[in-house]
Amino acid sequence: MAKMQINVNGSSRTVEAEAEASLLSVLREQLDLTGTRYGCGEGQCGACTVLIDGKARRSCLTPAAAAANKQITTIEGLAQGEHLHPLQEAFLAEGAMQCAYCTSGMIMSGVSLLNSNSNPSEAEIVRFMEGNICRCGTHPRIVAAIRRAASALKESGR
Amino acid sequence: MNEKPELQMPLEPERYELSAPPTYHFEIDRREWFKFLGAGLLVVCVSKSVAAAQESGGSRPAPGEALPKEIGAWLHLGENGVVTVYTGKVEMGQNIRTSLSQGVAEELHVPMGKIQMVMGDTQLTPFDRGTFGSLTTPTMNLQLRKVAAAARNLLVDLAAAQWKVDRQRLVAADGKISDPGTKRSVEYGILVKGQQLTQTVPAEEALAPATQWTVAGQPLPKVDGRDFVTGKHKYPSDQKLPEMLYGKIVRPSSFNATLVSLDTHEAEQMPGVTVVHDGNFVGVAAPSSVIASRAAAAIKTEWKSEAQPSNKDLFEYLKKNVTEGGDPTGAPTRYDAGSVEQALASAEHRLQQTYTVSYIAHTPLEPRAALAQWSGDHLTVWTGTQRPFGVRSELAAAFRIPEENVRVLMPDTGSGYGGKHTGDAAVEAARLARSAKRPVKVVWTREEEFTWAYFRPAGVIEVASGMQKDGTITAWEFHNYNSGAAGIRTHYDIANQRIAFHAARTPLRQGSYRGLAATANHFARETHMDELAHVVKMDPLEFRLKNAKDARLRDVYQAAAKKFGWGKAKSGAGQGFGVAGGSEKGGYVATCVEVAVDRASGEVKIVRVVTAFECGAVVNPDGLRNQIEGANIMGLGGALFEAVEFENGRILNGLMSLYRVPRFRDIPPVESVMLDRKDLPSMGAGETPMMGVAPAIGNAIFDATGVRLRSLPLVPNGLKLD
Numbered sequence: 001m002a003k004m005q006i007n008v009n010g011s012s013r014t015v016e017a018e019a020e021a022s023l024l025s026v027l028r029e030q031l032d033l034t035g036t037r038y039g040c041g042e043g044q045c046g047a048c049t050v051l052i053d054g055k056a057r058r059s060c061l062t063p064a065a066a067a068a069n070k071q072i073t074t075i076e077g078l079a080q081g082e083h084l085h086p087l088q089e090a091f092l093a094e095g096a097m098q099c100a101y102c103t104s105g106m107i108m109s110g111v112s113l114l115n116s117n118s119n120p121s122e123a124e125i126v127r128f129m130e131g132n133i134c135r136c137g138t139h140p141r142i143v144a145a146i147r148r149a150a151s152a153l154k155e156s157g158r
Numbered sequence: 159m160n161e162k163p164e165l166q167m168p169l170e171p172e173r174y175e176l177s178a179p180p181t182y183h184f185e186i187d188r189r190e191w192f193k194f195l196g197a198g199l200l201v202v203c204v205s206k207s208v209a210a211a212q213e214s215g216g217s218r219p220a221p222g223e224a225l226p227k228e229i230g231a232w233l234h235l236g237e238n239g240v241v242t243v244y245t246g247k248v249e250m251g252q253n254i255r256t257s258l259s260q261g262v263a264e265e266l267h268v269p270m271g272k273i274q275m276v277m278g279d280t281q282l283t284p285f286d287r288g289t290f291g292s293l294t295t296p297t298m299n300l301q302l303r304k305v306a307a308a309a310r311n312l313l314v315d316l317a318a319a320q321w322k323v324d325r326q327r328l329v330a331a332d333g334k335i336s337d338p339g340t341k342r343s344v345e346y347g348i349l350v351k352g353q354q355l356t357q358t359v360p361a362e363e364a365l366a367p368a369t370q371w372t373v374a375g376q377p378l379p380k381v382d383g384r385d386f387v388t389g390k391h392k393y394p395s396d397q398k399l400p401e402m403l404y405g406k407i408v409r410p411s412s413f414n415a416t417l418v419s420l421d422t423h424e425a426e427q428m429p430g431v432t433v434v435h436d437g438n439f440v441g442v443a444a445p446s447s448v449i450a451s452r453a454a455a456a457i458k459t460e461w462k463s464e465a466q467p468s469n470k471d472l473f474e475y476l477k478k479n480v481t482e483g484g485d486p487t488g489a490p491t492r493y494d495a496g497s498v499e500q501a502l503a504s505a506e507h508r509l510q511q512t513y514t515v516s517y518i519a520h521t522p523l524e525p526r527a528a529l530a531q532w533s534g535d536h537l538t539v540w541t542g543t544q545r546p547f548g549v550r551s552e553l554a555a556a557f558r559i560p561e562e563n564v565r566v567l568m569p570d571t572g573s574g575y576g577g578k579h580t581g582d583a584a585v586e587a588a589r590l591a592r593s594a595k596r597p598v599k600v601v602w603t604r605e606e607e608f609t610w611a612y613f614r615p616a617g618v619i620e621v622a623s624g625m626q627k628d629g630t631i632t633a634w635e636f637h638n639y640n641s642g643a644a645g646i647r648t649h650y651d652i653a654n655q656r657i658a659f660h661a662a663r664t665p666l667r668q669g670s671y672r673g674l675a676a677t678a679n680h681f682a683r684e685t686h687m688d689e690l691a692h693v694v695k696m697d698p699l700e701f702r703l704k705n706a707k708d709a710r711l712r713d714v715y716q717a718a719a720k721k722f723g724w725g726k727a728k729s730g731a732g733q734g735f736g737v738a739g740g741s742e743k744g745g746y747v748a749t750c751v752e753v754a755v756d757r758a759s760g761e762v763k764i765v766r767v768v769t770a771f772e773c774g775a776v777v778n779p780d781g782l783r784n785q786i787e788g789a790n791i792m793g794l795g796g797a798l799f800e801a802v803e804f805e806n807g808r809i810l811n812g813l814m815s816l817y818r819v820p821r822f823r824d825i826p827p828v829e830s831v832m833l834d835r836k837d838l839p840s841m842g843a844g845e846t847p848m849m850g851v852a853p854a855i856g857n858a859i860f861d862a863t864g865v866r867l868r869s870l871p872l873v874p875n876g877l878k879l880d
Binding site (some may be wrong): 017018020021025028029032033034035036037038039040041042044045047074075076078079084088091092095097098099100101102103104107125126127129130132133134135136137138139140141143 | 250251252253379380383384386387388389390391392393395396398404446447448449452521522523524525570571572573575601603604780781784785787788789790791792813814815819820821822823825827828
C-alpha cells in the first residue's frame with residue numbers, strides 16, 4: 001500500500017493504493033467518482049475512459065501510480081458548475097443514449113478527439129471512437145453529437 | 159380444414175419466469191400508506207376481476223380497509239403537487255421512465271417535471287413479473303394512463319364540490335383545475351391538502367384517444383438525461399454503503415463441476431478478508447476490489463467434471479437430444495392446419511432446407527452487479543435485474559427466509575436485453591454479506607459475464623415447403639429444435655401448415671434474449687421465403703406480398719421498399735439488395751438492406767439499412783426511433799459475427815477482445831420509417847424491430863454473390879467464395 005497524490009478534476013487528493021490498483025478502482029472506490037464505469041477490464045470497450053493531461057486514456061489499464069502528478073479529468077469534472085460541456089449538451093440534444101452506461105466513456109473520448117481536432121469528419125470520428133463500445137446501438141447519434149459539439153465549439157470560439 | 163390460421167399467438171412466457179409465482183404481498187393498511195406517502199390522493203389500478211368484484215360492492219374501499227392485492231400500479235399526488243408513480247417495471251435503457259411519465263402527464267394534465275417514477279422496488283412498488291416481452295407499453299402504459307385519468311376526474315370532482323359548480327364547466331390543465339367562467343383556479347396540490355383520498359380504478363376508464371394526445375406522442379428527451387451525461391447516475395455497480403466490502407467468487411474450472419479440494423489458508427491470513435465456503439460456493443469479501451481479487455487468486459481449488467459437448471458438435475447434439483414434454487413454459491409448441499403431406503405431394507415446386515443459429519451472449523455493458531445488506535434476518539439487495547420480484551423469490555429460497563424479509567431494489571441498470579433475468583450476483587453478494595456481517599458488493603468481471611450468465615439459445619430449424627408455379631405457397635412445415643417457440647408461426651397465408659418446437663437438452667445455460675427465438679425463426683422463415691422467390695424467379699418483395707394478406711404486414715413492406723428505393727438496378731459488382739420482415743409481439747417490421755461484397759477479400763460491408771416499423775399509436779417518436787435504430791444495430795452483431803465458442807464445459811472466447819460486438823466502423827446508416835397508427839393500441843418496440851435485419855442481410859449477400867447462407871452468424875470470418 002502506497003500513499004500518492006492524484007490531481008483529479010482540478011483538486012489534489014491523497015489516496016492509498018495497492019501496487020496493482022488501477023486508476024479506475026481508485027477513482028471509483030476511494031474517490032467515489034463512479035461516473036467512470038467498468039466495462040471489460042482490458043481496454044476494449046472504453047467505458048472507463050478519462051482524460052490524462054487532456055488525452056483519452058483507459059483507466060482500467062492505467063496503474064494508479066502512473067497517474068500520479070498528472071492532470072486527470074473524469075466525467076464529473078467536465079461541466080463548469082451548472083454549465084455543461086458542449087459535448088454533454090450535444091448528447092442530450094441528439095438523444096445519444098439508451099442505457100447510457102457507455103456515455104461517460106463516449107463523452108470523454110469525444111472530448112479528447114475535439115481537443116486535438118476541432119472539426120473532425122465523420123470518418124475521423126468513427127476511427128477515433130472505434131475503441132468505445134455501445135451495446136444499445138446509439139452509434140449514429142453519438143457521431144451526430146460529436147459533430148454538433150464541434151459546431152457549437154466553433155461558434156462559441158472555444 | 160382450410161381456414162386462415164389465427165394470427166394471434168400467446169406471447170411465449172420466458173423460461174426463467176416460470177419459477178416466479180405471482181405472489182402478492184400488499185397487506186398494508188390505507189392509513190399506513192398515507193403515513194408513508196404523506197397526505198394527498200392515492201389512486202391504484204387493480205386487475206379486472208378484482209375491480210368487478212369491488213364494483214358490485216361499491217368501488218371505493220371503506221376507510222381503513224386494506225388496499226386490494228391484485229394491483230398493477232399506483233400513483234400518489236402530494237400536497238406539494240408532486241405526482242409519484244409506482245411501478246414494478248424497470249428502466250434499462252428502453253426509455254420507459256420517460257414514456258410512462260408521458261402517459262401519466264397526458265391523462266393527468268400535469269407538466270412532466272411534476273412526475274417522479276419509483277420503479278422496481280419490491281417494497282414500494284406493486285408486484286410485477288418482470289420487464290420483458292415488449293409488454294410495458296401495451297400493459298403498464300395503459301394501466302398508468304387509467305390511474306392518471308381517474309386521478310384527474312377525482313380532482314375535477316373535488317373542485318366542483320368545493321366551488322359548488324357543475325364539473326362539466328371545469329378544465330384540468332397544467333396541474334390546475336380552473337373554471338373559465340369565473341376565471342378562478344386551484345392547483346392540484348392545494349385541492350388535496352390535508353386529505354387522505356383513495357380511489358381504485360375499475361375496469362375501464364375513458365382515455366384520451368391518440369389523435370388528441372399532446373404530451374404522449376411527442377419526441378420528449380430522456381427525463382433524467384442530465385444525470386447520465388454528468389456521470390451522476392448511480393447504476394447497480396455504483397452503489398455503496400458504509401463499511402461495505404468487495405466480493406469475489408472463486409469460479410469452477412468448467413461448467414457442472416464439483417469441488418474436490420480447497421485450500422484457503424493463504425487467503426484467510428490476509429487482513430480484512432473473509433473467506434466463505436458453502437458447498438460448491440467459494441468466495442471472499444475484502445476491503446477493496448484489489449484485495450478481493452488477490453485473496454480469490456490465493457485460494458487453491460480442484461474441480462472435477464464429466465466430459466461435455468463442444469460447439470463443433472452443437473447442432474448434431476441438439477438434434478440428438480430432443481426431450482419429451484415440449485416447451486418448458488407450457489406455451490403452445492405445435493400448430494397444424496390442413497394437410498401438409500397432401501399439399502407437398504401435389505406442389506409444383508418443393509424445397510427443403512436446414513438453418514442454424516449459434517449461441518450468442520447479451521454482453522450488457524454493465525455486467526451483473528449486486529450490493530447486499532443484512533439486518534438480522536432481513537435482507538436488502540440493490541441489483542441490476544429485469545425481474546426484481548423474481549430475484550426476491552430467488553433470495554428467499556436461497557436463504558430460507560420469507561419473501562417479506564427480502565427487499566430488492568433496481569437502480570436503472572446498464573442494459574439487459576433479456577440477459578438480466580436471474581439473481582446470481584444478488585445471491586452471491588448476500589451469501590458473502592451473511593458471513594462477513596457487513597454489506598458486500600459483487601460486480602462480475604466481463605469474463606464472468608461471458609461465462610456464468612446465460613446465452614441466447616442455439617437452434618436448428620428445418621423447413622420444407624411446397625408451392626405452385628405462380629409463387630403461391632401451399633405447404634409449410636417448420637421444425638425448431640431448441641431455440642424456442644417465439645415468432646414460430648408464419649404470418650403468410652398458407653393453407654397447409656405444420657409448425658413445431660422441439661425442446662432439447664442443451665450444453666450451455668440458456669435463457670431469454672431480446673426478441674427470444676423470434677430472431678431465429680424469422681431468419682429461417684425469411685431466408686426460406688427468399689429461396690422460394692428465387693425458384694420461381696420472382697422479385698423477393700413481390701413474392702412476399704403475393705403470399706401476405708395481412709394489411710399491416712403489407713404496409714411495412716411497402717413503406718420500407720419505398721424509402722429504400724426497392725427495385726432499382728444494381729450499380730456495380732458486389733452490390734446486393736435484400737428484404738425481410740414479419741410480425742411479433744404486436745408489432746410489424748420490414749427491413750431492406752444493401753450490401754457490398756468484396757469478392758477478393760470476402761469482406762461484407764453493410765451499406766445501408768432501412769427498417770419500417772409499426773406498433774400502433776406511437777407514444778414517443780424519438781424514443782421509438784432510438785429503439786428501431788438500436789435494435790437494428792445490435793442485430794448486426796448476431797447477424798454477421800457474434801457466436802459463443804465453447805469446448806468441454808469452457809467458454810473459449812469469453813473476453814471483449816475475443817467476442818466481437820458491433821463497433822463504430824460496422825455501423826451503416828440506419829433509416830427508420832415509423833408508421834404511426836393512432837387508431838391502434840400502442841405496443842412495445844424493444845424487440846421486434848430487430849427481426850428483419852439478419853435475414854435481409856443474408857438475402858442481400860445472395861443477391862450480390864449467389865451464395866446462400868443458412869447459419870447465424872452469417873460471415874464471422876468474411877465470405878468464403880470459391
